[in-house]
Amino acid sequence: MPRYEVTVEKAACDGVFACLTRDPRFVEGGDGLATIDPDADPVYDCEGEVADTRTRVVAAFDDDRIDEAKRAAAACPTDAIAVREVDE
């Protein structure tokens, strides 16, 4: 299973929320910008580590859903989302 990291750069995020419809782990944060909540997926039990700071959200996952995250990244009109596989 690939381990991968999903990053949302808050300075680039404009709150359009195209990402939410591609990957339900993306949610609206208290600041009106996108954040990531592994528990937000209504269908799959999902585990991940999320660090949400003032400037960015970094979430690490260890599952087979990297393509969903990549679809969210591709749908983001401002390229605020980056997805990369990471070595153990």
Ligand code: SF4
């Ligand atoms: S699609 Fe991009 S700009 Fe829109 S909320 Fe998601 S991360 Fe932010």
